[in-house]
Amino acid sequence: MRIDASSRSSVSYPGVGLRAPHLEEILADRPDIAWLEVHPENYMGDPGALLSLEKVREHYPLSLHGVALSLGSVGPLDCPHLEQLKSLIERVQPVLVSEHLSWSRADDVHLNDLLPLPFTEEALATIVSHVDQVQSALRRTILIENPSSYLRFRHSTLSEPEFLKELVRRSDCGVLLDVNNLFVSAHNVGLDLSEYLRVLPPSAVGEMHLAGHARNLGNGVAVLIDDHGSAVSEEVWSLYAEVVRRFGPRPTLIEWDTNLPALSVLIDEARHAQSICAEQFGVARAHAA
Numbered sequence: 557m558r559i560d561a562s563s564r565s566s567v568s569y570p571g572v573g574l575r576a577p578h579l580e581e582i583l584a585d586r587p588d589i590a591w592l593e594v595h596p597e598n599y600m601g602d603p604g605a606l607l608s609l610e611k612v613r614e615h616y617p618l619s620l621h622g623v624a625l626s627l628g629s630v631g632p633l634d635c636p637h638l639e640q641l642k643s644l645i646e647r648v649q650p651v652l653v654s655e656h657l658s659w660s661r662a663d664d665v666h667l668n669d670l671l672p673l674p675f676t677e678e679a680l681a682t683i684v685s686h687v688d689q690v691q692s693a694l695r696r697t698i699l700i701e702n703p704s705s706y707l708r709f710r711h712s713t714l715s716e717p718e719f720l721k722e723l724v725r726r727s728d729c730g731v732l733l734d735v736n737n738l739f740v741s742a743h744n745v746g747l748d749l750s751e752y753l754r755v756l757p758p759s760a761v762g763e764m765h766l767a768g769h770a771r772n773l774g775n776g777v778a779v780l781i782d783d784h785g786s787a788v789s790e791e792v793w794s795l796y797a798e799v800v801r802r803f804g805p806r807p808t809l810i811e812w813d814t815n816l817p818a819l820s821v822l823i824d825e826a827r828h829a830q831s832i833c834a835e836q837f838g839v840a841r842a843h844a845a
Contacts, residue, residue, distance in 0.1 A: 569826070570833075571592055572592060573593050573594070573809060573812060573822075574592040574612065582819070583611055591807070592617070594621070596621075596641055596644050600643075606644070613648045613649070619654070620641075622641065622654065623656065624660065626661035626666075627656070627659070628682060628683055629660070629662065633686055633689055638689075641694070645694060653697075653699070654698060654699035654700070655701070657703050658671055659673060672705060675715065680722060684726045684727045687727040691728075697762075699730040699731060700720070700723065701732040702720060702732075707745065717753075730760055732763045734764070736768070736792050740769050761806055763806055764806050767811040768788055769786070769789065784813035785812070785815040800836040
C-alpha cells in the first residue's frame with residue numbers, strides 16, 4: 557500500500573466525520589480537530605457545498621469516504637461517477653480515499669444501501685478488477701472498508717479476512733478497518749475476531765473507523781445494527797485497544813451520522829481514541845506513527 561509519509565503524519569491523531577450541522581461551527585471556531593472525513597457524493601455536483609469544503613480544506617486535512625462506486629457490482633463501473641470523484645480529489649487533495657466492500661447498483665438501478673457480497677473467487681475477481689480501474693484512474697491507493705454483516709452466504713468459499721487479504725495482494729489496495737463493523741459482524745454472524753486479526757496483514761491497514769451501533773430485539777434474538785447513531789460502546793473500545801496492540805496506531809475516525817450530538821462530543825470521542833493509542837502503544841510511538 558502506497559501512502560505518502562507526509563499524508564500519514566498529518567492524520568496521526570484521530571479525526572471526526574464532517575457533517576453539515578457542524579460546518580459553520582468548524583469554519584467559525586476552528587476547533588482542535590486533527591482531520592475530517594466526508595462522503596464525496598455530498599460535494600459532487602453541488603458548487604456551494606464544494607466551496608464550503610474547500611474552505612474547510614484550508615485548515616484541516618481531509619479524507620474522502622465514498623459510498624456509491626459499487627465496487628462489487630457485476631459489469632462496468634459508473635465511469636461518470638468515477639470522473640466526478642477524480643475531479644473532487646484533484647481539487648481538495650485528500651490524504652486518504654476509501655470505499656466499501658459492497659455493491660449498490662444493478663445495471664442503471666441505484667440502491668440506497670451497501671449490500672453484501674458472497675466471498676467467492678468470482679466476487680473477488682470483480683472487486684479486484686474494479687479496484688484496479690479506480691486506482692489507475694485516480695493514480696493513488698484506495699482503502700476498502702470491511703462490511704457490517706447480518707447474514708452469511710452458504711456458498712462463500714473464503715472467510716472475510718481471507719477475502720480482504722487476497723484483495724490487497726492482487727490489487728495493492730489497503731484496508732479501512734472498521735472496528736465497530738467487526739464487533740457487529742462477530743455478534744451477528746459469529747466471526748472469529750482472533751482469527752480475523754491474525755489473518756489480516758497489519759501492513760494493509762491504512763485507517764480505522766469507530767462508531768456506535770443499535771441493538772434490535774426480534775423473536776428474542778438480538779441483532780446489532782451499524783447505525784452510527786450513538787457513542788462508541790465499551791465493547792468496541794475494548795476491541796479497538798486489542799486492534800491497536802495488534803496493528804499499532806492508525807489514522808482513526810469517529811463516525812456519527814444519526815442522532816448527531818454536539819461537535820464537542822465527537823471531539824471527546826476522538827480524544828479517547830488517542831488516549832487508547834497512547835496507552836496501548838506508548839505515547840511517543842503513537843504520536844510518531
